[in-house]
Amino acid sequence: MSGPTSPPPAVHVPVMLDRVLALLAPALADRPAVVVDATLGLGGHAEALLAAHPQLTLVGLDRDLDALSRSAQRLSPFIGRTHLVHAVYDQMPSVLAELGFEHVDGVLFDLGVSSMQLDQAQRGFAYAQDAPLDMRMDQSQGLTAAEVLNTYPVSDLARILREYGEERFALRVAQAIGRERRVAPLDSTARLAELVRDAIPAATRRTGGHPAKRTFQALRIEVNSELEAVEGAIPAATAALRVGGRIVVLSYQSLEDRIVKQHFAALARDTTPVDLPVTLAQSGPQLRLLTRGETATEAEIEENSRAASVRLRAAERVRLSA
Numbered sequence: 302m303s304g305p306t307s308p309p310p311a312v313h314v315p316v317m318l319d320r321v322l323a324l325l326a327p328a329l330a331d332r333p334a335v336v337v338d339a340t341l342g343l344g345g346h347a348e349a350l351l352a353a354h355p356q357l358t359l360v361g362l363d364r365d366l367d368a369l370s371r372s373a374q375r376l377s378p379f380i381g382r383t384h385l386v387h388a389v390y391d392q393m394p395s396v397l398a399e400l401g402f403e404h405v406d407g408v409l410f411d412l413g414v415s416s417m418q419l420d421q422a423q424r425g426f427a428y429a430q431d432a433p434l435d436m437r438m439d440q441s442q443g444l445t446a447a448e449v450l451n452t453y454p455v456s457d458l459a460r461i462l463r464e465y466g467e468e469r470f471a472l473r474v475a476q477a478i479g480r481e482r483r484v485a486p487l488d489s490t491a492r493l494a495e496l497v498r499d500a501i502p503a504a505t506r507r508t509g510g511h512p513a514k515r516t517f518q519a520l521r522i523e524v525n526s527e528l529e530a531v532e533g534a535i536p537a538a539t540a541a542l543r544v545g546g547r548i549v550v551l552s553y554q555s556l557e558d559r560i561v562k563q564h565f566a567a568l569a570r571d572t573t574p575v576d577l578p579v580t581l582a583q584s585g586p587q588l589r590l591l592t593r594g595e596t597a598t599e600a601e602i603e604e605n606s607r608a609a610s611v612r613l614r615a616a617e618r619v620r621l622s623a
Contacts (some may be wrong), residue, residue, distance in 0.1 A: 337359075391531075450478055529623065588618060
C-alpha cells in the first residue's frame with residue numbers, strides 16, 4: 302500500500318489577470334510589439350501575455366534571482382521571444398538601451414512583495430511564521446531587516462515605521478525594539494511580531510488585522526528601497542512608451558499608489574496657459590487615463606485573498622514629451 306501523498310503545490314494566481322490583458326491588448330494585438338513586465342515574479346502575467354499575442358516580445362525584469370529562475374522555466378515554451386534580466390525596475394532605461402529598444406508598446410508593474418516571497422517562510426517577509434529577519438527581495442546584496450533593526454538609531458526606526466508603515470505607535474514600537482536589542486540582537490520574525498504586539502495598546506490590537514502588519518511593511522520598504530525605486534521607475538516607464546503604448550500598474554499599499562496616481566495625473570494634464578483659447582501642441586496631455594484606481598471584484602478576492610488590497614491604474618501614451 303502506498304503512503305500518503307503530499308498535496309500538489311499551490312497554483313500561482315496572477316492578480317486581476319483578465320483586466321490586465323484587456324487593458325494592454327489594444328497596444329499589443331496583431332503586431333510585432335514589445336512589452337516590459339517590470340516585476341516578473343513567477344511569470345503568470347507574462348505567460349498569459351505571450352500566449353495571447355504570438356508576435357509579442359517580452360522583457361522581464363526582477364531583482365529576485367530565484368523568481369527569475371522559476372519564471373524562465375515557466376516561459377520556456379516562448380524561448381526566442383523573451384529577455385529575462387536580473388534588475389530592479391528603476392533600471393529599465395539601461396536595460397532597454399542595452400537590448401536596443403528605443404520605445405516599447407506596453408509596461409506592466411505588479412508592485413510589492415510577490416506570492417513566492419511570501420510563501421517562502423525563510424525569506425522573512427511574513428509575520429505568521431518564524432524565520433530569520435531577512436526581507437531582501439534580492440538576497441545577493443543589501444542590508445537585511447535584522448541589520449536595520451539592530452543598527453539604526455531609534456529615531457530613524459520610528460520615522461520608517463511612521464512614514465512607510467503609517468504606524469500610529471511608531472515611537473513606542475521603535476523604543477521597544479531599542480530596549481530588546483540592548484539585551485540581545487533581534488533576528489527572528491516571531492520575536493519581532495511579539496514585540497510589536499506588546500508595544501501596541503490592547504484596545505488598538507482588536508481591530509485592523511495583525512498588529513505587526515504595518516511594521517513588517519515598513520521594514521520591507523526600507524530594506525528594498527521600494528518607494529525610491531517606484532519614484533524612478535514610473536516616469537522611466539511612461540517615457541519609454543511609444544504613442545499608443547499603454548502602462549498598467551497594480552499597487553498594494555497607499556504609498557506606492559499615491560506615487561503612481563500623482564505621476565499619471567501630472568502627465569494627463571493640459572499645461573496650456575489658461576488665457577489661450579486653444580491647446581498648444583507641446584502643452585497638451587501626454588497620457589490618457591484609462592482607469593482611476595480600480596479594485597478587484599468580490600469574486601476574485603474570494604478566490605485569491607492577495608487581490609484584496611490591490612488598486613489598478615492604467616494610462617495610454619497620447620503624445621511624446623517635447
